[in-house]
Amino acid sequence: MHYLARVAAAAALFICSTLLPASAQDVELRSLDGSIELSGTIIGFDGEYYRVDTVFGPLTVNAAGVTCRGPGCPDLENFVTEVSFQGAPDIANQLFPALIERFAASREMAVRRQILAENRSVFALIRGEEDEVAARFYVTATSTDAGFDALLSRDADIALATRIPDASERAAAAAADQGDLSMVARSRVLALDALVPLVAPTNLVEALSLEDLARIFSGEVTNWQALGGPDAPVALHLMEESSGIGQDVAIRILDAFGQTASDAVIRHATARDLAQAVARDPFAIGIGTLSGAGNARIVPLRGACGFLSPATPSSLKAEDYPLTAPLLLYLPARRMPQLARDFFRFFESQDADRVIRRLGFVNQAITSTALTHQGDRLANAITMAGEEIDLDDLQTMVAAMQGAERLSATFRFAGGTTELDAQSLSSISRLARAIERGAYDGQELVFVGFSDAQGAATANLRLARGRAEAVRLALIEAASAGDLSRVQLRVQAFGEALPMACDDSEAGRAVNRRVEVWLQ
Numbered sequence: 001m002h003y004l005a006r007v008a009a010a011a012a013l014f015i016c017s018t019l020l021p022a023s024a025q026d027v028e029l030r031s032l033d034g035s036i037e038l039s040g041t042i043i044g045f046d047g048e049y050y051r052v053d054t055v056f057g058p059l060t061v062n063a064a065g066v067t068c069r070g071p072g073c074p075d076l077e078n079f080v081t082e083v084s085f086q087g088a089p090d091i092a093n094q095l096f097p098a099l100i101e102r103f104a105a106s107r108e109m110a111v112r113r114q115i116l117a118e119n120r121s122v123f124a125l126i127r128g129e130e131d132e133v134a135a136r137f138y139v140t141a142t143s144t145d146a147g148f149d150a151l152l153s154r155d156a157d158i159a160l161a162t163r164i165p166d167a168s169e170r171a172a173a174a175a176a177d178q179g180d181l182s183m184v185a186r187s188r189v190l191a192l193d194a195l196v197p198l199v200a201p202t203n204l205v206e207a208l209s210l211e212d213l214a215r216i217f218s219g220e221v222t223n224w225q226a227l228g229g230p231d232a233p234v235a236l237h238l239m240e241e242s243s244g245i246g247q248d249v250a251i252r253i254l255d256a257f258g259q260t261a262s263d264a265v266i267r268h269a270t271a272r273d274l275a276q277a278v279a280r281d282p283f284a285i286g287i288g289t290l291s292g293a294g295n296a297r298i299v300p301l302r303g304a305c306g307f308l309s310p311a312t313p314s315s316l317k318a319e320d321y322p323l324t325a326p327l328l329l330y331l332p333a334r335r336m337p338q339l340a341r342d343f344f345r346f347f348e349s350q351d352a353d354r355v356i357r358r359l360g361f362v363n364q365a366i367t368s369t370a371l372t373h374q375g376d377r378l379a380n381a382i383t384m385a386g387e388e389i390d391l392d393d394l395q396t397m398v399a400a401m402q403g404a405e406r407l408s409a410t411f412r413f414a415g416g417t418t419e420l421d422a423q424s425l426s427s428i429s430r431l432a433r434a435i436e437r438g439a440y441d442g443q444e445l446v447f448v449g450f451s452d453a454q455g456a457a458t459a460n461l462r463l464a465r466g467r468a469e470a471v472r473l474a475l476i477e478a479a480s481a482g483d484l485s486r487v488q489l490r491v492q493a494f495g496e497a498l499p500m501a502c503d504d505s506e507a508g509r510a511v512n513r514r515v516e517v518w519l520q
Contacts, residue, residue, distance in 0.1 A: 026039070026040075026041055026042075026070050026071060026072055027039070027040065027041070027042045027050070027052060027068055027069065027070040027071075027072040027073055028068070028069045028070050029050065029052065029061055029066040029067070029068055029069075030066055030067050030069070031065060031066055032065060032066065032067065038052065038054060038059070038061070038066075039054070040052040040053050040054035040055070040059075041053045041072070042072040042073075042074075043058065045063075045074045045079070046081075046335060046336065046337040046338070047076075047079040047081065047337050047338060047339075048062070048063055048064075048337075048338065049061065049062055049063060049335065050063055050066075050068065060335075063076065078132070080133050080134065080135060080136060081134065081135035081136070081337040081338075081339040081340055082135070082136045082138070083135070083136075083137055083138070083157050083158065083336070083337070083340045084137075084138040084139075084140070084150075084155075084156045084157045084158070085137065085138065085139045085140070085156060085157070085158045085159075085160055085329075086139075086140040086141075086142055086146060086147045086150040086151075086155070086156035086158075086159065086160065087140075087141075087142060087143065087144055087146065087147020087148070087150075087156075087159045087160030087161055088141075088143065088144045088147060088160045088161055088162045088243075088244050088327070089119075089141040089142070089143070089270070090162065090193075090271070090289075090291070090292075090327070091160040091162070091190065091327050092119075092139050092140065092141035092142075092160055093141050094359055095190060095191060095327065095355075095356070095359060095361065096137075096139050096160075097113070097121075097123070097139075098355045098358075098359060099346070099347070099352060099355055099356075100123045100125075100137055100139075100343075102346075102351050102352065102355050103343055103346045103351075103352075104125050106346065106349070106351055107125075107127070107342075108127070109125045109126055109127045109134060110125075110126040110127075111123055111124065111125060111126070112124045112126060116138075119140055119141045119142065120138070120139070120140040120141075121138075121139050122136050122137070122138050122139075123136070123137045123139065124136050125137070125339075134339060135337075135339050135340075137343075140156070143242055143243055143244065144159075144160070144161045144162050144163055144243065144244030144247070145242055145244075145247075147159035147160050147161055147330075148161065148165055148169045148181075148330070151173075151178070151330055151332065152169070152172050152173055152176050152178055153176075154332075157331075157332055157336070157340075158329050158330065158331055158332070159329070159330040160327075160328075160329060161244055161327075161328045161329075161330055162193070162243075162244030162245055162248065162325060162327060162328070163244040163245075163247055163248045163251070163325070163328075164182075164187075164328070164422075165181045165182070165330070166247075166251075169181065170182055177333075178332065178333050179333035181330060186330055186331050186333070187328050187329065187330050187331070187422045188328065188329040188331065188344055188347065188422075188426070189326045189327070189328060189364065189422055189423050189426040190326075190327045190328065190329055190347055190356075191326075191327045191356045191361040191362065191363060191364075192316045192317065192324060192325070192326055192327070192361065192362040192363070192364065192423070193289050193290055193291050193316075193324075193325045193326075193327060193361055193362065194289065194290040194311045194316055194321055194323050194324050194325050194362075195245065195248060195249060195252070195253075195287055195288075195289065195323040195325055196287070196288060196289065196290050196293060196298045196299070196311050196323070197213060197285060197286075197287055197298070197299040197301070198237075198274070198275055198278045198279075198285065198286045198287070198288045198293060198296035198297065198298060198299070199278060199284065199285050199286075199296065199297050199299055200278060200279055200280070200281060200282045200283075200284060200296065200297065201279065201295065201296070201297050202282045203229070203282055203283075203285075203297065204229065205224075205227055205228070205229060205299055206299075206300075207299060207300045207301065207302035207308055208227070208299050208300075208301065208302060209301065209302050209303065209304060210253055210256065210257070210301065210322070210505065210507060211257055211304070212227065213253050213287065214253050214254050214256065214257035214259045215257075215259070216234060216236070216285060217236055217238065217249075217253070217254060217259070217261055217262060217265065217287070218254060218259035218260060218261065218262055219236075219262030219263075219264060220259070221234065222234055224283060230283075232282075232283045233283060234283060234284075234285060235266070235281055235283055235284040235285070236262060236264055236265040236266060236284075236285065236286070237265070237266050237267075237268060237274050237277055237278050237284055237285070237286030237287075237288075238261065238265050238266075238267055238268070238274070238286065238287055239267065239268055239269075239270075239271065239274060239287075239288070240267045240268065240269055241261075241267065243269075245271065245288075245289060245325070246267070248325060249287050252323060252507070253287070253323075256505075256506070256507070268286075270292070271288045271289040271291070271292030272292045272294055274286045274288045274292070275288050275292055275293050275294035275295070275296040276294055276295070276296075278296045279294060279295040279296040279297075289325070290311050290316070290362070291359070291360040291361050291362075292360070298310075298311055301321070301322060301323070303501055303502030303504070303505075303508055304502050304504050304505070305502040305503075305504065306502075307499075307500075307501050307502050307508075309321050309322060309501065309511075311323070313362045314367065314369065314408055316362045317362065317364060317367070317408040317409070317410070318408055318409075318410040318516075319410055319412050319423060319424075319511070319514070320410070320500050320501075320511060322501060322507040322508065322510070322511055323507075324423070326422065326423050327361065328422065329344070348364075348426075348429060348430055348433060350365070353365045364423075364426055364427065364430055365408075365430075366407055366408055366409050366427075366430055366431060366434060367407070367408045368405040368406065368407050368408070368519060369405060369406050369408075370404075370405050370406075371401040371402075371404050371405060371406050371518065388456070388457035388458075388496070389457065389495070389496055389497050393494065393497050394497060396494075397494045397497050397498065400446075400448075400492060400518075401518070403520065404446070404518040404519060404520050405518065405519045406516055406517070406518055406519075407431075407445075407516075407517040407518070407519055409427040409428075409430060409431050409517050410424075410427065410514050410515070410516055410517070411424040411427060411428070411467070411471045411514060411515040412424050412510065412511075412513060412514055413467055413513050413514070413515075420470075420471070420474065424471075428471070428474050428475055428478050429478055431475055431478075431479075431517070432475055432478035432479035432482070433479075435475070435479045435482045435484070435487055436479055436481050436482035437482075438482075438483075438486065440487045440519065441486040441487060442486065442487070443487060443488070443519060443520060444487070444488040444489075444490060444519070444520040445487060445488070445489050445490070445517055445518070445519060445520075446490045446491070446492055446517070446518040446519075446520060447468040447469070447471050447472045447475075447489070447490070447491050447492070447515050447516075447517060448468060448492050448493065448494065448515065448516045448517070448518055449463075449464030449465050449466070449467045449468035449491070449492070449493035449494070449495075449514075449515050450464055450493075450494060450495065450496070450497070450498055450499075450500075450512060450513070450514050450515070450516070451463055451464040451495045451496055451512065451513055452496070452499075452503050452508075452509035452510075452512040452513050453496045453499070453503045453509075453512070454503070454509065457495055457496055460495040460496055461493055461494075461495035461496075463495075464493040464494065464495045464515075465491060465492075465493035467513075467515050468491045468492065468493055468515045469491050471515045472489050472490075472491055475489065476489065496512075499512045500512055500514070
């Protein structure tokens with residue numbers, strides 16, 4: 001029993017996180033009162049916790065509660081954070097170098113970059129006059145696929161992705177004891193981009209639907225005459241199939257209409273290469289990115305019911321544009337070092353916002369627009385509201401809009417649920433920080449729930465109100481450091497009354513299921 005008691009006492013020191021991989025070496029950990037000893041091979045240390053492979057399996061121990069003996073014991077005073085990132089080249093080559101530089105400057109640290117290979121660099125963060133290395137960030141530009149593979153095989157700590165993991169990757173993560181990649185806590189939204197149809201500046205096509213794009217890129221539509229253009233063959237351009245953008249096009253556009261890409265498609269390694277090729281050819285069309293559109297012209301998306309959805313910073317922030325494409329970081333199922341966590345929080349700062357905007361991506365800074373300036377939305381409400389929405393409902397909604405501003409933070413949900421997506425959780429965090437800073441002191445934030453038109457209007461109204469309340473409660477929890485008595489938080493719902501997209505497709509219905517934030 002004495003032995004079992006010692007094991008139980010030792011287990012009380014452990015928490016259920018894992019740490020950064022390190023060179024395997026022998027250590028002996030002893031509690032400060034000397035009553036508990038644990039031997040094993042150290043497999044990680046994050047500056048606060050040891051991860052040790054023992055006869056009881058891998059265990060995590062708080063360094064503050066033990067002393068360490070043996071050749072594997074790290075230097076607690078001179079610990080260097082080391083984190084490896086791998087994945088999408090748009091993030092690895094463009095965003096990350098600039099964000100690391102700005103993060104270091106905000107901490108009064110210098111950065112030294114060493115190129116280790118054609119696609120791999122290490123960024124050393126240096127602090128103090130003695131050139132003390134605080135962190136090393138290893139960044140490898142490969143692909144979203146390779147980033148997920150490296151995360152699951154533990155060859156990288158963090159995957160850089162331009163799409164969400166597919167079913168096979170989620171299953172592989174579970175099989176590799178890497179947890180559930182679909183959990184929103186496993187991802188961070190770094191910046192926003194969008195899939196956009198691109199044509200040459202001289203091409204006169206005004207708008208295209210998602211179904212038009214599926215028919216074009218499957219080879220079903222081969223001549224511009226079918227789209228109201230000249231008698232000329234359509235030249236097709238897409239990103240490489242293995243790229244995150246190429247896969248996103250296949251999933252969100254082609255697969256959605258039961259189509260596959262034509263053999264005539266010309267593939268490109270980068271979004272900028274694709275845009276340049278399209279811009280030079282008056283009969284070409286491509287699906288590229290908003291950030292990489294270059295001199296090509298972006299064609300607005302059109303719903304079957306006539307809605308137009310242009311790709312703009314405001315429509316991306318609100319997820320009103322149906323092909324918004326967040327740039328994502330996927331985290332391991334373990335605790336990251338403090339400096340790495342500080343780096344992730346830096347993504348929400350104004351410094352990071354400026355870097356993201358300068359590089360052509362869309363940041364998530366909260367902006368506002370007067371609801372009285374959104375005549376198109378009101379016109380849509382009148383012409384496209386659900387059949388069970390009457391004039392009284394519309395008048396009540398318009399009265400509530402008077403004098404209000406719509407914040408860009410908008411919250412989206414899966415059908416029939418109150419579960420927020422990754423971009424929405426990022427918006428919760430942004431809004432919470434603004435409340436903590438006192439940005440809305442003395443004002444009222446109204447969380448306004450809307451739904452698609454599937455099902456009975458009364459049920460949709462209840463669901464919309466439930467979603468609005470879920471957002472309000474999530475914000476209260478996230479803004480725990482703020483004085484919530486200085487701002488009023490209220491819930492309202494209008495169900496089907498204000499559609500943002502056609503309700504005849506899943507993409508349109510997903511846009512309509514939302515909670516907006518109105519500032520009074």
